[in-house]
Amino acid sequence: MNILLLGSGGREHALAWKIAASPLLTKLWCAPGNAGIAKDADCVALDMADHAAVIAFCRANAVDFVVVGPDAPIAAGIVDDLGAAGIKAFGPTKAAGQLESSKSFTKALCRANAIPTAAYEHFTDAEAAKAYVRAQGAPIVVKADGLAAGKGVVVAMTLADALAAVDMMFGGGFGEAGAEVVVEEFMRGEEASFFALCDGEHALPLATAQDHKRAFDGDTGPNTGGMGAYSPAPVMTEALCAQVMDEMIRPTLRALAAMGTPYKGVLYAGVMVTAQGPRLVEYNARFGDPECQVLMLRMMSDIVPALLASADGQLKNFSLRWYDNVALTVIMATKGYPGDYGKGSVIAGLNEAAACEGVEIFHAGTKADGDRVLANGGRVLNICATGKTVKEAQRRAYAAVDRVRWPEGFCRRDIGWRAVEREEHP
Ligand code: AMP
Ligand code: GLY
Numbered sequence: 001m002n003i004l005l006l007g008s009g010g011r012e013h014a015l016a017w018k019i020a021a022s023p024l025l026t027k028l029w030c031a032p033g034n035a036g037i038a039k040d041a042d043c044v045a046l047d048m049a050d051h052a053a054v055i056a057f058c059r060a061n062a063v064d065f066v067v068v069g070p071d072a073p074i075a076a077g078i079v080d081d082l083g084a085a086g087i088k089a090f091g092p093t094k095a096a097g098q099l100e101s102s103k104s105f106t107k108a109l110c111r112a113n114a115i116p117t118a119a120y121e122h123f124t125d126a127e128a129a130k131a132y133v134r135a136q137g138a139p140i141v142v143k144a145d146g147l148a149a150g151k152g153v154v155v156a157m158t159l160a161d162a163l164a165a166v167d168m169m170f171g172g173g174f175g176e177a178g179a180e181v182v183v184e185e186f187m188r189g190e191e192a193s194f195f196a197l198c199d200g201e202h203a204l205p206l207a208t209a210q211d212h213k214r215a216f217d218g219d220t221g222p223n224t225g226g227m228g229a230y231s232p233a234p235v236m237t238e239a240l241c242a243q244v245m246d247e248m249i250r251p252t253l254r255a256l257a258a259m260g261t262p263y264k265g266v267l268y269a270g271v272m273v274t275a276q277g278p279r280l281v282e283y284n285a286r287f288g289d290p291e292c293q294v295l296m297l298r299m300m301s302d303i304v305p306a307l308l309a310s311a312d313g314q315l316k317n318f319s320l321r322w323y324d325n326v327a328l329t330v331i332m333a334t335k336g337y338p339g340d341y342g343k344g345s346v347i348a349g350l351n352e353a354a355a356c357e358g359v360e361i362f363h364a365g366t367k368a369d370g371d372r373v374l375a376n377g378g379r380v381l382n383i384c385a386t387g388k389t390v391k392e393a394q395r396r397a398y399a400a401v402d403r404v405r406w407p408e409g410f411c412r413r414d415i416g417w418r419a420v421e422r423e424e425h426p
Pocket of ligand 2: 290
């Protein structure tokens with residue numbers, strides 16, 4: 001089978017690595033890919049936003065199946081356009097993908113289907129939003145309605161911050177994404193990521209993970225796309241996972257099917273484990289990055305039949321096997337991220353790092369320059385390791401991090417701290 005993977009991040013390198021291990025695979029391309037993906041796939045300079053070019057490439061190369069990594073092509077309807085051209089793709093349609101691309105769509109769906117989430121109101125003008133913020137008081141959460149690269153959320157601890165966030169969003173701070181704003185109740189608890197594979201009707205739970213969204217140690221600094229993750233997330237007990245399936249995932253699939261826009265692909269629920277039980281923070285219509293990296297390291301089964309079963313509506317009696325091991329990943333980012341940063345610095349020591357026990361390195365923003373690897377983005381490397389415990393996976397990952405010679409990079413030194421604390425003080 002010929003497969004085209006779309007994307008260029010650490011998530012896509014992990015997917016490429018896992019797909020490349022499938023005995024069903026004849027040939028794998030990745031567009032646009034990165035220096036690490038180039039070891040598992042043929043990287044092609046295709047613009048994902050140009051759907052006609054993607055379709056032409058698929059036809060010219062007899063691509064049987066397209067796997068979509070990031071959210072932007074899903075929101076742009078690439079799965080719809082490929083389908084119309086007779087090309088099978090993994091991922092939701094544009095309409096079903098609104099679970100991620102429109103926060104107000106998801107909040108309304110939750111309200112209509114009694115899915116537990118934060119109370120909220122939706123606004124199209126600043127004055128009404130500010131009146132609501134004043135009436136509710138802080139802490140309170142202000143969100144741009146559209147896609148803002150994971151950065152469209154302000155968790156305001158004071159009224160002044162909340163009012164400033166409303167003005168910033170309606171003032172165009174997030175561009176079009178902020179033309180409409182959702183204001184919601186602040187939820188207290190521990191956050192985890194829950195993933196389920198869906199085929200329009202059935203859902204197969206995959207695994208849990210915990211991300212680290214803040215830039216610096218001790219969960220301080222600005223929000224990022226994610227600075228590290230591990231799987232499984234011990235806070236998500238079996239009982240809580242069953243609750244998430246029954247109270248969130250299945251009602252969501254039923255609702256979308258009833259609307260005539262069944263959801264296929266991976267459904268990623270950001271869950272807050274509160275004193276009142278699990279509540280939905282948000283849905284994403286794709287794998288998490290960096291959560292995907294740790295999921296792929298734990299998946300024992302071939303991923304390709306699972307992705308095909310999702311696209312074909314055949315998940316009913318499907319199952320997947322997983323390793324019991326813990327997987328953990330530390331993100332190395334260019335200094336300055338998530339703000340401004342430079343590109344083109346040289347990264348050395350990657351082979352020595354990759355040789356460490358239990359270690360796998362996935363590239364994100366990298367570019368090959370002859371034999372050299374150059375930094376080419378904010379999040380640049382995923383140094384991953386597996387182990388019997390979080391502590392062991394963490395020790396192995398940081399042993400590899402210490403072999404990477406890249407003065408322009410930085411990472412958090414405490415990825416996994418919550419789970420390590422649980423291991424040490426059960
Ligand atoms: P989102 O893009 O919706 O995932 O929001 C980004 C981050 O903001 C989440 O991962 C949470 O850490 C935090 N957050 C979002 N909504 C809430 C909420 N209602 N209560 C508390 N924290 C929230
Ligand atoms: N790691 C968070 C995300 O992928 O949205």
